[in-house]
Amino acid sequence: MDTATISLHETTNHSHDHDHSHDHHELSFVQKYIFSTDHKVIARQFLFVALFFLLVGGFMAMLIRWQLAYPGEAIPLIGKFLPDTLVAGGAIQPNFYAQLLSMHGTIMIFLVIIPLAVGAFGNQCIPLMIGTDDMALPKLNMYSFWLVPPAGMLVCAGFFVEGGSAAAGWTSYPTLAALADKGQTLWLVGMFLVGFSSIMGAVNYITTILNKRAKGMTMFRMPLTVWALFITAILITLGTPVLAAAISMQFMDQFLHTSFFVPSHLVHAKGALYSGGGQPILWQHLFWFYSHPAVYIMILPTMGIVSDVLSTFSRKPIFGYKAMIFAIMGIAFLGFIVWGHHMFQSGMNPLLGTTFMLSTIVIAVPSAIKIFNWLGTIWRGNIKFATANLNALAFIATFVIGGLSGIFMASAPVDIYIHDTYFIVAHIHYVLFGGSLFGIFAGIYYWFPKMFGKMLNESWGRKHFYWSFAFFNLTFYPMHILGVGGHMRRVYDPYVYDFLKHFQPMNQFITISAFILGASQLILIFNILWSLKYGRNAPRNPWRANTLDWAAPAKPGHGNFDKDITVYRGPYEYSHPDRKLDYWPQWEAPEVVGDENKSQVSSLSHGGH
Amino acid sequence: MLEWLYKDMLTFFPEGVSTYSKQLDDMFAVIYWFSVVIFFLTYGLLIAFIIKYRFNPNRKGYHFHGSNALEFTWTLLPSIVFILIGLWSEDMWTRTKSEWRVPHPDVSVEVMAYQFGWNIRYPGPDGVFGKKDRSQMTPSNPFGIDKNDPAGFDDLITMNQIHLPINKNVVVNLSTMDVIHSFFLPNFRVKQDALPGQWIKIWFNGFKSGKYELACAELCGSGHYSMRGEVFMQSEVEYDKWLDEKYSAIKANLLANPPALPTPTVEEPAKESHH
Ligand code: HEM
Ligand SMILES: [Cu+2]
Numbered sequence A: 001m002d003t004a005t006i007s008l009h010e011t012t013n014h015s016h017d018h019d020h021s022h023d024h025h026e027l028s029f030v031q032k033y034i035f036s037t038d039h040k041v042i043a044r045q046f047l048f049v050a051l052f053f054l055l056v057g058g059f060m061a062m063l064i065r066w067q068l069a070y071p072g073e074a075i076p077l078i079g080k081f082l083p084d085t086l087v088a089g090g091a092i093q094p095n096f097y098a099q100l101l102s103m104h105g106t107i108m109i110f111l112v113i114i115p116l117a118v119g120a121f122g123n124q125c126i127p128l129m130i131g132t133d134d135m136a137l138p139k140l141n142m143y144s145f146w147l148v149p150p151a152g153m154l155v156c157a158g159f160f161v162e163g164g165s166a167a168a169g170w171t172s173y174p175t176l177a178a179l180a181d182k183g184q185t186l187w188l189v190g191m192f193l194v195g196f197s198s199i200m201g202a203v204n205y206i207t208t209i210l211n212k213r214a215k216g217m218t219m220f221r222m223p224l225t226v227w228a229l230f231i232t233a234i235l236i237t238l239g240t241p242v243l244a245a246a247i248s249m250q251f252m253d254q255f256l257h258t259s260f261f262v263p264s265h266l267v268h269a270k271g272a273l274y275s276g277g278g279q280p281i282l283w284q285h286l287f288w289f290y291s292h293p294a295v296y297i298m299i300l301p302t303m304g305i306v307s308d309v310l311s312t313f314s315r316k317p318i319f320g321y322k323a324m325i326f327a328i329m330g331i332a333f334l335g336f337i338v339w340g341h342h343m344f345q346s347g348m349n350p351l352l353g354t355t356f357m358l359s360t361i362v363i364a365v366p367s368a369i370k371i372f373n374w375l376g377t378i379w380r381g382n383i384k385f386a387t388a389n390l391n392a393l394a395f396i397a398t399f400v401i402g403g404l405s406g407i408f409m410a411s412a413p414v415d416i417y418i419h420d421t422y423f424i425v426a427h428i429h430y431v432l433f434g435g436s437l438f439g440i441f442a443g444i445y446y447w448f449p450k451m452f453g454k455m456l457n458e459s460w461g462r463k464h465f466y467w468s469f470a471f472f473n474l475t476f477y478p479m480h481i482l483g484v485g486g487h488m489r490r491v492y493d494p495y496v497y498d499f500l501k502h503f504q505p506m507n508q509f510i511t512i513s514a515f516i517l518g519a520s521q522l523i524l525i526f527n528i529l530w531s532l533k534y535g536r537n538a539p540r541n542p543w544r545a546n547t548l549d550w551a552a553p554a555k556p557g558h559g560n561f562d563k564d565i566t567v568y569r570g571p572y573e574y575s576h577p578d579r580k581l582d583y584w585p586q587w588e589a590p591e592v593v594g595d596e597n598k599s600q601v602s603s604l605s606h607g608g609h
Numbered sequence B: 001m002l003e004w005l006y007k008d009m010l011t012f013f014p015e016g017v018s019t020y021s022k023q024l025d026d027m028f029a030v031i032y033w034f035s036v037v038i039f040f041l042t043y044g045l046l047i048a049f050i051i052k053y054r055f056n057p058n059r060k061g062y063h064f065h066g067s068n069a070l071e072f073t074w075t076l077l078p079s080i081v082f083i084l085i086g087l088w089s090e091d092m093w094t095r096t097k098s099e100w101r102v103p104h105p106d107v108s109v110e111v112m113a114y115q116f117g118w119n120i121r122y123p124g125p126d127g128v129f130g131k132k133d134r135s136q137m138t139p140s141n142p143f144g145i146d147k148n149d150p151a152g153f154d155d156l157i158t159m160n161q162i163h164l165p166i167n168k169n170v171v172v173n174l175s176t177m178d179v180i181h182s183f184f185l186p187n188f189r190v191k192q193d194a195l196p197g198q199w200i201k202i203w204f205n206g207f208k209s210g211k212y213e214l215a216c217a218e219l220c221g222s223g224h225y226s227m228r229g230e231v232f233m234q235s236e237v238e239y240d241k242w243l244d245e246k247y248s249a250i251k252a253n254l255l256a257n258p259p260a261l262p263t264p265t266v267e268e269p270a271k272e273s274h275h
């Protein structure tokens, strides 16, 4: 217990002083809000940048949906403003469609979900929840954020270069990708930077969690959000360098005409540039060696968030705290030996298909364990339906479906037919939108008070939730059916095929649902902006939660805590039978039951400074 | 538009017409019904708990940290079910995809994908594919047929249309000239990526005559969606008739313009009489 806890007394004492002597060294605006090393500012920067890209990527999804519902028809309102290289008579052209689907996937995964789940919540939660003043490596943390905007701009700049943006899918399989134009080069550079941002962040998280925990905060007293982020950070440090290597290789193939992924004798306009001898499938191995763990990078943090939110609002300890941690570890470990399930039909040796099928089926077990433990958590709880909790419950509901569709695809022979169809599209959206994004929404509604010192409007929050949840399902559930019907993904005009013609009305239904789903997200944006200005001031611990972040002032300043933090118990002591209050914060000393307790309560209702 | 709301998901499969399509669909169906059960179980509990344990200020949650017996049960049960699914999948997997279980071919064709279409090659009247050499591949010689090999002179190449007999084991040797494509026959439940620089064997056996569609399932550029092909499954008689027509045309053509061996090496006489 003691080895890992460093003396937090000093740091917190300092920060205590700080609070009263703020004007001693006032930071400039730039240092405070732009090139800040404060983890909370960096968290907000990640949040806003990622929400911006959520709108950009979402807008692209709307264009994709328009094309699938009404192929060849002019895009309403905006079609006539787009250049002739992308549209003809206002209607999307095939090359533009390929660019849109590639950029949509890239943006959503690398510039929205990862920056939100890992960047925003990692930064916001880790130091506060382990009771320390900041990250171990604040400068590195700042660099980690500042790689993201240029990366995003580079990737998007593809739209303005000759040949258009990257158009080989977010998976960028060579040889298509290796032989592509400048847009793909920009994609590679952008992804390389994003990867570095991730690695810097992850190194920092691991260091911080191992070295800077408050007194008494043993590893097994850490909230599951921190555990999940810790394991996620390990996944990032092990997986992302492999992606970086693969990207460098593809970059060299493209720029210097090496042939890592380019075989001999291609009949292609650029074929003569290559000596050949490479293996296109090597890219897939390297890419999925990172990108399968990456799907857990995207969902583990939100699983942690959901666990904390559920426990808090069910007023109940999390069910099977250690089982949850071992399940996360199991997922993380197995996550590195299942990548081949993306490649069952790729032409790799079918014997490998067998091994990857068995490992993939095993990884479904810890996912199931987590579902059962969440159900156990709300069982006999006293459940409050705050917006954060609604989103957390939605996470469970959608993850059940996403996990079940995973089993179909995990069976290699069943995957033959559904691979590269809309069944996969349904699966990824159930886990990434239904799972990760709803988990992120839960986190936003839950921690907004601590991030901004204001409460989000619950009534708008509920509206946002109900519209999103209903139209999420109406948009993505039918896609399973398209997949069963054989509808390929990434096709510009499905109705070229006779066997898909009957799906057009269904695609139109999906498109209309998607438009409403897209529009519903404006409620969230509006709510954030409105609440920042007019929101109720947040009390210190609005949800009566146990974890250390709620011991900090309503809007913590530099240094976070205004009192010494010592941890006395685990993070989930809700509804303890010996206590009148239905929660028992980690930082509250055990001896004091009478007076102290009261003062604690009153300080809570006061809110921050 | 709203069929998906009331119709069983399984009814949306396009008609299966290969010998293993039914088994594959059955596997899908078993996982599907398993999922339906799990779905109603978890959703039932979720909804029941949400209703039953909704907030009541006079009540407190149950202070309970979990149970090892339960953890053990719900680790073990799914493990058993999942491993059974895995073992059961294994047989179908090797049957459909493993080279050592590819049956003896009654008919062999080669397929060479390109941006954006399919070349199909039949061995010709001599029943032998001419030697191929990737270094000789060009848009007009998509298979890189060796110009020195007489067996190749009579090979038949079609574009985007495959004729095949029913009730025969068909082996397709698959590759691509440029980028990765994927050979997808929805009705046959066949899907296999084509890799540049590599040949991959797949097989199927269709039992129903008719016209079916061939699609590309791997994003291969802006024309990806347009790689539509057609598969004509015919009775043996019809198929032979079609083949005869094509082959007699080839033979007539070879007689009229005997191909000169373009090599400076030994002249080889009577190429036409090779058969
Ligand atoms: C029960 C657990 C899961 C299983 C068994 C599973 C299985 C699979 C399999 C076999 C595929 C490949 C399908 C194909 O391309 O034919 C796949 C694709 C995918 N999965 Fe999962 N999965 C699971 C959970 C998740 C989670 C939690 C996430 C993300 C948070 C996720 C994200 C994805 C994505 C993004 C793809 C598609 C990648 C692409 O081709 O674009 N999966 N999954
Ligand atoms: Cu995966």
Ligand SMILES: [Cu+2]
Pocket: B116, B180, B181, B182, B216, B217, B218, B219, B220, B224, B227
């Ligand atoms: Cu193709």
